[in-house]
Amino acid sequence: DGGITQSPKYLFRKEGQNVTLSCEQNLNHDAMYWYRQDPGQGLRLIYYSQIVNDFQKGDIAEGYSVSREKKESFPLTVTSAQKNPTAFYLCASTILANTGELFFGEGSRLTVL
Amino acid sequence: SQQGEEDPQALSIQEGENATMNCSYKTSINNLQWYRQNSGRGLVHLILIRSNEREKHSGRLRVTLDTSKKSSSLLITASRAADTASYFCATDAKGGSYIPTFGRGTSLIVHP
Numbered sequence: 001d002g003g004i005t006q007s008p009k010y011l012f013r014k015e016g017q018n019v020t021l022s023c024e025q026n027l028n029h030d031a032m033y034w035y036r037q038d039p040g041q042g043l044r045l046i047y048y049s050q051i052v053n054d055f056q057k058g059d060i061a062e063g064y065s066v067s068r069e070k071k072e073s074f075p076l077t078v079t080s081a082q083k084n085p086t087a088f089y090l091c092a093s094t095i096l097a098n099t100g101e102l103f104f105g106e107g108s109r110l111t112v113l
Numbered sequence: 114s115q116q117g118e119e120d121p122q123a124l125s126i127q128e129g130e131n132a133t134m135n136c137s138y139k140t141s142i143n144n145l146q147w148y149r150q151n152s153g154r155g156l157v158h159l160i161l162i163r164s165n166e167r168e169k170h171s172g173r174l175r176v177t178l179d180t181s182k183k184s185s186s187l188l189i190t191a192s193r194a195a196d197t198a199s200y201f202c203a204t205d206a207k208g209g210s211y212i213p214t215f216g217r218g219t220s221l222i223v224h225p
Contacts, residue, residue, distance in 0.1 A: 006155075031211065040122075042201065042217035043156075050210060058212075090155060099143060099211050102203070104155035 002027050006091050006105035013078070013085065013112050021076045021108045023091035029103070030096040032074035036060060037088040037107075046089075049074055050096060078110060086112045117145070117202040117216035125222045132189040134219040136202030137182075145178055146203045146213065147187050156201065159187075164207075194225045 004025040013019045023032065031050045035043040045058030049068040063082025068074055074093075078085045088109050092102040117138045126132055136145065144163045148156040162169045162178045162185065169176045175188040189196055199220050203213040 033212075035215070040217060043215040045212060045214070048210070048212060056210070088153075092156075094211070096211055099205060100161055101146060101158035102148075102156070102213055104148075104157070106155045107153070109153075 004091060004093050004103050004105040006089075006108050009106065009108060011108060011110045013110060015112060016080045018077055018079050019110065021078070021089055021091075021110070023074045023076065023105060024072055025074075025093045025103070026072060027093060027103060028071070028095075029093035030071075031094050032068070033092045033094075033102065034058075034064075034066065034074070034076045035090045035092065037090060043090065046076065085110055117204045117214065119200070119202055119216045119219040121219060122217065123220045123222075125224065126192060127224050128192060128194055130192055130223075132192050132196070132221055132223070134187045134200050134221070136185045136187070136204075136216060138185075138202075138204045139183065141207045142180075143205045143207055145176075145185050145205075147174075147176060147185075148201045148203060148215075150199045150201065150218070152198075159200075189221075192221075192223045194223050196223045197221060 007022045033048040034046040047066040049055035065077045091105045094102050117136045120135045146161045147159045150156045160171050173190045178185045199218040201218045203215045
């Protein structure tokens with residue numbers, strides 16, 4: 001089945017550690033996005049990529065890094081510089097030509113201990 | 114920055130009643146979308162309405178768009194307990210890259 005897969009679903013991190021969240025899609029979509037969701041704040045854009053080997057910062061990129069070495073993959077690293085990383089992270093993808101719906105993964109919940 | 118803002122933040126109704134949620138936005142848009150999110154899950158696309166459209170239907174969903182007021186509404190008719198979820202609007206501002214921007218959402222509870 002085609003879709004977008006995020007892993008892990010739950011992740012615990014100690015302060016000072018970097019962690020990487022995986023996002024893979026087999027939909028042949030051009031664009032991929034990472035959003036952060038906190039209670040009562042909706043979704044905020046961290047990074048997005050519209051083409052392989054290129055990505056752009058969103059509204060809250062500080063403390064995060066990404067790569068887009070393959071069309072199918074857009075991993076997000078939460079670095080130790082992110083002061084409040086506990087959140088629900090959502091990856092999404094879409095076909096740019098349609099400028100239409102985003103397809104979301106099931107999310108990854110990161111908790112800092 | 115969040116482009117769209119949903120209203121109300123929370124809505125509690127009985128099964129069979131209609132649920133109406135509103136979304137306001139600030140700048141000109143190409144399209145507006147509505148998504149649904151069950152607790153702890155990813156978002157699921159419900160419906161997209163383009164800036165040159167005024168109304169769209171999909172099953173029990175009816176979406177309207179008023180570009181002069183920069184607002185949209187989502188109506189769920191004959192609601193069911195399974196409609197309990199959070200609903201988000203997302204807007205795509207004219208010009209630049211395709212970056213859907215989400216509001217804070219409306220939490221809908223439908224009581225059986």
